[in-house]
């Protein structure tokens with residue numbers, strides 16, 4: 001039983017332990033999402049507390065995919081708050097727990113965050129991902145346009161720099 005939920009700050013706080021576990025699993029699996037493995041629980045906790053503050057402030061959406069009541073995946077939409085950017089958002093931190101990968105959750109979360117962005121009048125989405133990752137292929141399948149590649153943008157777990165690809169998607173009203 002899969003449910004996609006937009007978590008408010010209180011709900012995210014209640015699910016903090018599961019969110020921490022999800023982030024640690026993604027980082028420890030080698031995902032390029034800002035942290036180096038092994039990710040300490042305290043560092044993950046600090047990260048989620050900032051996310052929850054943003055959710056509370058209305059500058060971020062946090063979606064969670066629950067499978068049988070357990071958070072199996074999540075994605076965020078950072079809502080640009082500067083006056084000339086209120087029509088756009090940045091998709092961030094798409095992550096599916098290793099136990100639940102390749103079952104369609106990543107695609108479902110991306111489709112849901114796009115629908116939510118539309119609902120909020122955010123018609124331009126941007127995101128970036130490590131070149132060659134599964135997410136790279138997923139974004140192309142979902143109709144994102146590659147803007148370009150920055151070589152040596154982010155360090156891998158072995159401390160070697162890897163290229164990052166930047167994408168955008170213009171949402172239409174269809």
Ligand SMILES: CC(C)(COP(=O)(O)OP(=O)(O)OC[C@H]1O[C@@H](n2cnc3c(N)ncnc32)[C@H](O)[C@@H]1OP(=O)(O)O)[C@@H](O)C(=O)NCCC(=O)NCCS
Nearest residue numbers: 031094095096101102103104105106107128129134135138
């Ligand atoms: C990227 C990620 C979110 C994909 O989630 P997922 O739930 O496994 O993906 P899905 O099952 O929805 O599959 C999406 C597409 O990717 C393909 N895919 C998924 N995993 C794949 C793999 N390991 N190798 C090749 N293709 C793969 C699927 O075939 C699917 O294509 P389709 O819809 O045309 O059939 C997941 O691998 C993950 O959490 N990775 C670590 C975190 C990360 O890198 N996040 C991206 C940050 S930008």
